[in-house]
Amino acid sequence: xxxxxxxxxxxxxxxxxxxxxxxxxxxxxxxxxxxxxxxxxxxxxxxxxxxxxxxxxxxxxxxxxxxxxxxxxxxxxxxxxxxxxxxxxxxxxxxxxxxxxxxxxxxxxxxxxxxxxxxxxxxxxxxxxxxxxxxxxxxxxxxxxxxxxxxxxxxxxxxxxxxxxxxxxxxxxxxxxxxxxxxxxxxxxxxxxx
Amino acid sequence: xxxxxxxxxxxxxxxxxxxxxxxxxxxxxxxxxxxxxxxxxxxxxxxxxxxxxxxxxxxxxxxxxxxxxxxxxxxxxxxxxxxxxxxxxxxxxxxxxxxxxxxxxxxxxxxxxxxxxxxxxxxxxxxxxxxxxxxxxxxxxxxxxxxxxxxxxxxxxxxxxxxxxxxxxxxxxxxxxxxxxxxxxxxxxxxxxx
DNA sequence: GCTTGATTTGAACGGGCGTTCAGATACCCT
DNA sequence: AGGGTATCTGAACGCCCGTTCAAATCAAGC
Numbered sequence: 001x002x003x004x005x006x007x008x009x010x011x012x013x014x015x016x017x018x019x020x021x022x023x024x025x026x027x028x029x030x031x032x033x034x035x036x037x038x039x040x041x042x043x044x045x046x047x048x049x050x051x052x053x054x055x056x057x058x059x060x061x062x063x064x065x066x067x068x069x070x071x072x073x074x075x076x077x078x079x080x081x082x083x084x085x086x087x088x089x090x091x092x093x094x095x096x097x098x099x100x101x102x103x104x105x106x107x108x109x110x111x112x113x114x115x116x117x118x119x120x121x122x123x124x125x126x127x128x129x130x131x132x133x134x135x136x137x138x139x140x141x142x143x144x145x146x147x148x149x150x151x152x153x154x155x156x157x158x159x160x161x162x163x164x165x166x167x168x169x170x171x172x173x174x175x176x177x178x179x180x181x182x183x184x185x186x187x188x189x190x191x192x193x194x
Numbered sequence: 195x196x197x198x199x200x201x202x203x204x205x206x207x208x209x210x211x212x213x214x215x216x217x218x219x220x221x222x223x224x225x226x227x228x229x230x231x232x233x234x235x236x237x238x239x240x241x242x243x244x245x246x247x248x249x250x251x252x253x254x255x256x257x258x259x260x261x262x263x264x265x266x267x268x269x270x271x272x273x274x275x276x277x278x279x280x281x282x283x284x285x286x287x288x289x290x291x292x293x294x295x296x297x298x299x300x301x302x303x304x305x306x307x308x309x310x311x312x313x314x315x316x317x318x319x320x321x322x323x324x325x326x327x328x329x330x331x332x333x334x335x336x337x338x339x340x341x342x343x344x345x346x347x348x349x350x351x352x353x354x355x356x357x358x359x360x361x362x363x364x365x366x367x368x369x370x371x372x373x374x375x376x377x378x379x380x381x382x383x384x385x386x387x388x
Numbered sequence: 389g390c391t392t393g394a395t396t397t398g399a400a401c402g403g404g405c406g407t408t409c410a411g412a413t414a415c416c417c418t
Numbered sequence: 419a420g421g422g423t424a425t426c427t428g429a430a431c432g433c434c435c436g437t438t439c440a441a442a443t444c445a446a447g448c
Contacts, residue, residue: 008395008444028307030225034436046438047396055436110304113222150378154370157363158356158382165355176348184344188352192386202414202425228406240408241426249406 013051015041017065020058025103029059029114059111060119066104067126073097074133083141084190090134091189092182094163099178102167109164131156138193147193159189207245209235211259214252219297223253223308253305254313260298261320267291268327277335278384284328285383286376288357293372296361303358325350332387341387353383 019040023032034055038045052058077093079086098105112120135156141147149155163185170181213234217226228249232239246252271287273280292299306314329350335341343349357379364375 012395026307028222028224030222031308033434035434044397045436046398049437050395113220114225150381151370154375154378155382158359158379161359161362162352162356165352168355169351176345181348184348185352187344188349188386191388192382194385206425227404229404238427239406240428243407244425 012041012043012047016048016051016058017062021062021103021107024059024062024111025106029055029107029111056114056116056119059107060115060122062104063108063111063115063119063123064126066101066108067123067130069101069104070097070130071126074130079137083137083144083146086137087141087147087189087193088186090137091159091163091186094160095166095182095185096178098164098167099170099172105164105167131160134160141193149193155193159192162188206235206237206241210242210245210252211256215256215297215301218253218256218305219300223249223301223305250308250310250313253301254309254316256298257302257305257309257313257317258320260295260302261317261324263295263298264291264324265320268324273331277331277338277340280331281335281341281383281387282380284331285353285357285380288354289360289376289379290372292358292361293364293366299358299361325354328354335387343387349387353386356382 016037020032020037023037023040034048035045037058038048041048048058052061074093074097077089079089081089108123112123115123135152138147138149138152138155142149142152166181166185170176170178172178176184210231214226214231217231217234228242229239232242235242242252246255268287268291271283273283275283302317306317309317329346332341332343332346332349336343336346360375360379364370364372366372370378
């Protein structure tokens with residue numbers, strides 16, 4: 001009989017994913033070899049191929065997983081109430097979610113060009129869906145006369161770029177707590193669409 | 195006597211830099227080989243080493259050149275007048291300058307991690323100087339009672355992240371002209387610090 | 389405790405990497 | 419016309435790459 005419980009795969013697979021995520025974030029996909037990932041896991045390079053058909057699929061799986069997590073977490077939040085409240089919830093959610101997974105966020109932006117065209121299309125569509133969710137909030141706020149936004153599509157992209165920028169400088173234990181950072185950014189976001 | 199005018203170096207050097215810039219932007223520093231760069235220039239790989247001691251120096255030179263250009267162009271603008279006017283000038287300058295050199299901007303963000311520690315420090319310091327220039331505008335505007343900014347340091351980073359985000363979606367010939375984009379972003383920046 | 393299949397090893401494959409350098413080439417100068 | 423040097427070629431160096439696969443190892447169920 002096959003071993004179904006407690007098999008090494010249950011342990012090795014996440015360790016490979018974690019090692020690949022960390023190494024890709026630190027050195028870049030192209031600069032990291034399968035042997036380096038294997039070494040980080042404590043295994044020979046050949047063993048990785050029990051878990052991924054190739055290096056490209058490993059990258060794609062990490063990015064796809066990250067985007068799926070993002071959309072799932074977003075939808076689980078169920079933003080309710082008036083537009084201002086929903087925009088604030090989005091702002092705080094975005095900062096919190098992205099700070100919690102800095103490495104995944106990093107490679108999701110940096111390694112897009114290392115995806116095959118087919119894989120890139122998939123990730124881009126998921127990202128587009130997330131952007132559309134923010135744009136919907138802005139559009140409804142504008143229709144309700146609560147927001148003044150010349151172009152909701154661009155405003156959505158601008159806000160996301162601004163918020164994601166937190167990841168480039170925030171370090172926990174620094175001058176500001178995460179809550180303070182959220183408050184500062186919410187202040188700017190709120191005013192920028194008022 | 196040495197050939198001093200019309201030497202091939204005057205032609206080859208910029209072609210190497212242009213090819214490297216373009217290839218690094220498209221595929222990433224680590225994924226591009228010296229042989230690929232040479233092929234794009236129409237030369238053998240060995241010839242590149244008449245112009246750069248090694249691949250790392252070539253990358254650093256491109257990034258350093260970009261940052262020097264940025265600071266030189268910024269200082270040449272001589273932002274004058276009241277804080278609002280200077281902030282608007284900064285906003286439009288940033289968008290214009292960055293859209294004009296999308297490839298250099300791209301690698302200046304993406305390839306920082308492929309710099310040696312020493313080279314990274316140099317680029318980081320130049321970037322810090324640019325950020326400080328924006329922060330100075332915000333700080334003076336706040337002191338003059340024209341801006342409401344809870345944290346000028348973070349506001350500067352947030353604004354720069356928002357503005358640089360234009361590069362990820364803007365394509366000339368698209369729905370909006372560059373002037374329209376500048377106007378939309380200036381509207382958001384202005385309000386965000388009001 | 390043996391069988392069986394999941395998991396891993398370790399070696400090999402062809403190929404590309406960054407860099408070096410002796411020799412060939414091309415062009416300016418006298 | 420010929421000398422001299424800036425520039426380039428082409429081959430070579432040792433090394434690492436992604437991937438494959440037969441054989442070894444391991445652990446669960448009988």
